Amino acid sequence: MLPEELLLLTSQGDKNAFRQLYEMFNSRVYNTCLYYLQHVPDAEEITQDVFIEVYHSSAKFRGGSSVSTWIYRVTVNKCLDKLRYNNRQKRFAFVSSIFNRDTGALQHDKPDFNHPGISLENKEKAGIVLNAIRQLPENQQTAFILKQVEGVSQKEISAIMDLSEKAVESLLQRAKANLRKILGDFYNQNEGLDNN
Amino acid sequence: MDNNSKNRWVDEALDSINNAYRAMPDDALFNKIEQRLNVPFTKKKVIPLRIVSAAAACIIVLIMTNIYTIYIQKGSNVGRDGAQSVAAYYDINNTANEIMGL
CATH class of the missing domain: 1.10.1740.10 (RNA polymerase sigma factor, region 2, helix turn helix motif)
Known part of the structure; x- marks a missing residue:
């Protein structure tokens, strides 16, 4: 049906x-x-x-x-x-x-998240990417999650977000560029990641 | 640390979520939804942010006006009241009145 x-x-x-x-x-x-x-x-x-x-x-x-x-x-x-x-x-x-x-930890801090759908070998890197996604502005997050994770078409994303397809494309480009920058900065701050 | 290895690492990191499979919710989740559906539905009344902001602004203006009024009121009396209370304490009222020009 x-x-x-x-x-x-x-x-x-x-x-x-x-x-x-x-x-x-x-x-x-x-x-x-x-x-x-x-x-x-x-x-x-x-x-x-x-x-x-x-x-x-x-x-x-x-x-x-x-x-x-x-x-x-x-x-x-x-x-x-x-x-x-x-x-x-x-x-x-x-x-x-x-x-x-008891612990001195902030009550509202959530523990590190492990996505149940990600394989064990990718868990560490995926965790870093998930953290980076959290740092994106809301509309970039939405466009990225729907496109990259859910595989929703650009046309449907534009209907979901009530934006033009061009605007969605631009959001996706900015989201990817920002993610690359955040991940690049993380890499620079943590030398030796390239050995992993 | 060269740019190639950094770019390679970033690509690998981004790929790590591309290969993820869809997570499925707990089997009991639908039962929880059904339980909630059996409870009479009352839609929460949402107060628009504009009204909340306007109310907050009114309260702030009211408080500021009060503080300003108290400040002005005190400012006009503080010199005289202060000097007179000190004079009364030391019993030098006449001198104080002369100083104040009364």
Whole structure:
């Protein structure tokens, strides 16, 4: 069954259709969340939020874009909201109870993230790249994650981000250039990486 | 450290995420979603940032106006009140009045 049909049935309260829609998109939504948030519990929470939003807003879907585009748009917006919320929490962390008394670590600092889909031999380098992605501006992050990680077409990215295809192309170029710069700086600061 | 080895390392690093496979969420995630769907849905009321900013600006203006008023009020009295209280303490009221030109 097509996603549009499943969404229509979902809007009529068909839980089975909703389950099929979930099966169709859950890995795309979860994976996108993982790259943005780099924290498994946060990614699971936002995946839940996305599908709950999809369920409750299914009746409002007018078909102006594909279901996939719409679900990606909801996912991106929810992830960016969560990232902003996390950043606000970090900013105010020093005002509230900043330090965990046992370890002295910042309560809002998240541990290093290991993406479950990355092979063991690539984990270290991928960790550095993920850190670099986090340093990109929001719109560059979105363009890069959707294109490089999710393999979404430039046309669909432009629909998701509500930008022209040219603007998306420019964002991607800037994202790649910035990533290369961040990674290059990391390399310069850590001599001997070339031996790895 | 030459540029070639740096570029090679950067390329390898970027490739490391290209070969990643899609992560799958926990099997129990759908049950959690279903549980949340069974709870009556109430859409959170979102107050637009513009209104929050305007309210914050009003509060700041109010506080600043109060501080300014208190400052002005005190500034006009501080010389006289200060001198008179010191004079009263040392019982030299007449001298103080002469100094103040009263």
